[in-house]
Structure formats: structure tokens, C-alpha cells
Amino acid sequence: MLYNKFNHGEHVDWNILTCDGGELESGNYYLTENIILTQNITIGGEVALCLNGYMLAGNGNGAVITVSGGTLNLCDCNSSNNSH
Numbered sequence: 706m707l708y709n710k711f712n713h714g715e716h717v718d719w720n721i722l723t724c725d726g727g728e729l730e731s732g733n734y735y736l737t738e739n740i741i742l743t744q745n746i747t748i749g750g751e752v753a754l755c756l757n758g759y760m761l762a763g764n765g766n767g768a769v770i771t772v773s774g775g776t777l778n779l780c781d782c783n784s785s786n787n788s789h
């Protein structure tokens with residue numbers, strides 16, 4: 706699973722982000738709907754997250770995503786490319 710910052714096309718091999726909080730395993734995730742988290746997401750591995758034009762919102766205060774010893778690559782490719 707190679708992460709390409711500038712072109713990940715149709716999100717083949719990406720996982721739809723369905724969780725509403727907790728620890729996220731290493732991998733590539735994208736949104737297919739707006740998500741309101743019930744608890745913060747913690748990242749301990751290598752995670753790529755594409756907002757895909759949607760919104761990831763927290764439940765109020767503090768950081769929505771906590772990176773603890775991992776790497777988060779965040780992108781929103783839908784803002785520059787509305788083909789997917």
C-alpha cells in the first residue's frame with residue numbers, strides 16, 4: 706500500500722473510515738460522508754486520511770486526532786479534484 710500524496714485516484718486499496726473514534730490502525734482511509742466523532746481518534750502507526758471533500762468533526766473540545774508515535778498524512782483531494 707503505497708501512499709501517493711498527490712494522486713491517489715479512485716482510492717483503490719483505501720478503506721472507508723467508518724469508526725467514530727478510538728485507535729486507528731495503520732492504513733489508508735477516506736471519508737464517504739461527514740463524520741462526527743464520539744471520541745478522539747488516536748494514531749499510533751502510519752495512517753493516510755483523505756477527507757474527500759467531507760468533514761471530520763470532533764465532539765466539542767480539544768484535538769480531534771491525536772498522533773502518538775505514528776504518522777498522519779492528511780489530504781482533501783476533492784477540493785482540487787472533484788472527479789471522485
Ligand SMILES: [Zn+2]
Pocket residue numbers: 713716735755756757780781782783
Ligand atoms: Zn483522496
